Amino acid sequence: MTEATTALPVIPQLIVGLGNPGAKYDRTRHNIGFDAIDALAKTWQISLAENRKFQGIFGEGVAARAKIRLLKPTTYMNNSGQAIRAVTDWYKLPPESVLVIYDDMDLPVGKLRLRLSGSAGGQNGMKSAIAHLGTQAFPRLRIGIGSAKDVDRRGDAIGHVLGRFSPKESEVMAEVLHVVVGAVELSLKQGVEKAMSLYNSRTVGQAISE
Numbered sequence: 001m002t003e004a005t006t007a008l009p010v011i012p013q014l015i016v017g018l019g020n021p022g023a024k025y026d027r028t029r030h031n032i033g034f035d036a037i038d039a040l041a042k043t044w045q046i047s048l049a050e051n052r053k054f055q056g057i058f059g060e061g062v063a064a065r066a067k068i069r070l071l072k073p074t075t076y077m078n079n080s081g082q083a084i085r086a087v088t089d090w091y092k093l094p095p096e097s098v099l100v101i102y103d104d105m106d107l108p109v110g111k112l113r114l115r116l117s118g119s120a121g122g123q124n125g126m127k128s129a130i131a132h133l134g135t136q137a138f139p140r141l142r143i144g145i146g147s148a149k150d151v152d153r154r155g156d157a158i159g160h161v162l163g164r165f166s167p168k169e170s171e172v173m174a175e176v177l178h179v180v181v182g183a184v185e186l187s188l189k190q191g192v193e194k195a196m197s198l199y200n201s202r203t204v205g206q207a208i209s210e
Contacts, residue, residue: 009191010116010139012099014069014091015040015184016084018125021074029145030161032173033102033125034072036143039177040184041070048072053090055083064188073125080125081132088133095138099187100129101180103161107144110172110204114141114183114196139192141183143176172205179204 017033025031037057041048046061048070057072069091073083084098096116102125107113117137120126130136145161146169165173179202186195 009193010096010187011066011191012139012184012187013067013093013097014071014084014087014099016071016073016080016098016100016129018077018080018100018102018123018129019072020077021072025162027164028162029165030077030103032143032145033100035173036101036141036177036180037070037072039181043181044068046070050074054086056087058087064185066188068188077125077128079128081128081130084129085132095133095135098129098133098138099141099184099192100126100138101141101143102126103145104142105145105147105157105161107142107146108203109144109146109165109169110176111144112141112176112179112183112199112202112204113144114187114192114200115139116192116196139187141180143180176204 015037017037019025019031019034041059044061044063046059048057048059051058054071056074058070060069062068069087071083071087073080075082088098102123104113116139118140119136120130126140179199183195183199186198
């Protein structure tokens, strides 16, 4: 019985995009998780609205014939886990049903990485999510935003993540978000592992690079 259970695909029921609320953070590299939720909501025609109980912008609907919930925590990045926990407690969702989407400086622009579990890797929003869920065993989708040194010789990490994409990068990121929707939809239909096998090796927008 146990073997059969572990073989079941991991299907997300709550998708969380990490970012910071407020106009000054809008469209910054650090907010690509928010942009991903907006892209999913638009594709699936799920309306998003402020939900004080969940401390975030929230919506629910159906995608790939599955009930799905979307969340953009408005707690600021470092306290993202509070909002995630509020939703999982309310709907009694297990941690492995939560897919968190966020930015990663260790990946170049145009790369995605899906994983079933793992450490926070220095990302404060993920540190908070892990702390509040009490485990690292939940799927995550990292979206490459390029390293600070690629953009600024000083390697100013804070300035980098809170900065905006160049026009050329923005073109690539628009395509990346389209690919993100495809990867998440496949996760809903066939599980996160299947999406990992198809999307982790892809590079978006090679033709746009210098």
